[in-house]
Amino acid sequence: MSAELAFGILTFATVTLFTPGPNNLMLMASGLNYGFSRTLPHAAGVALGFGFMNVAIGLGLGAFFASYPGFYGVLKYLGAAYLLFLAWKIATAGAITRTGSRSGRPMTFLQAVAFQWVNPKAWAMALVAITTYAAVAAFPANVGLIAGSFTAIGILSAWTWVLFGLGLKRLIAGPRAVRVVNGVMALLLVTSLYPVFAGAGG
Numbered sequence: 001m002s003a004e005l006a007f008g009i010l011t012f013a014t015v016t017l018f019t020p021g022p023n024n025l026m027l028m029a030s031g032l033n034y035g036f037s038r039t040l041p042h043a044a045g046v047a048l049g050f051g052f053m054n055v056a057i058g059l060g061l062g063a064f065f066a067s068y069p070g071f072y073g074v075l076k077y078l079g080a081a082y083l084l085f086l087a088w089k090i091a092t093a094g095a096i097t098r099t100g101s102r103s104g105r106p107m108t109f110l111q112a113v114a115f116q117w118v119n120p121k122a123w124a125m126a127l128v129a130i131t132t133y134a135a136v137a138a139f140p141a142n143v144g145l146i147a148g149s150f151t152a153i154g155i156l157s158a159w160t161w162v163l164f165g166l167g168l169k170r171l172i173a174g175p176r177a178v179r180v181v182n183g184v185m186a187l188l189l190v191t192s193l194y195p196v197f198a199g200a201g202g
Helices: 003-018 022-032 035-065 069-091 109-118 120-134 143-170 173-193
Strands: none
Touching: 003 143, 022 035, 022 069, 022 120, 022 143, 022 173, 035 109, 035 120, 035 143, 069 109, 069 143, 069 173, 109 120, 120 143
């Protein structure tokens, strides 16, 4: 693998994983509402689930969607509907308890893994990564390199966004302020769908 291709993979992974998107906004909301330790399974599910998704696409699922693009269109709309539901859940979250945590529970590890498959941005990122950087090495090592890069950087990104949410909890005071922040994050989650449907990819 050339240094240029390695730099390209790492740059693409860093930019796409650290910029706002459905996963990151939900991780920030979970950090705010549930704290760092309770959100760790969610963060791990995002990083490992997206890495696995890259492996699956690299090993042939991408070719299926290239042959039958209609399935990808259906997936985008199903994913968008689910994201709207999650945005509503964030906006209408219950009250924070006296201990500073929110009643209810955050997304589990398996739920976060499964969510990658209905996340339109995750599909766009994975398809672009595999089709653009597949020449980094011989198959299937190239798929492993891409998936490994996304997983490693994804862990750092997930923790960073959870800490953003935790920082917000320390900055804002009172249930009304928390409701306002949750409402803003829910709106941003809905807005994050625009690039996908506008054809901008990630």
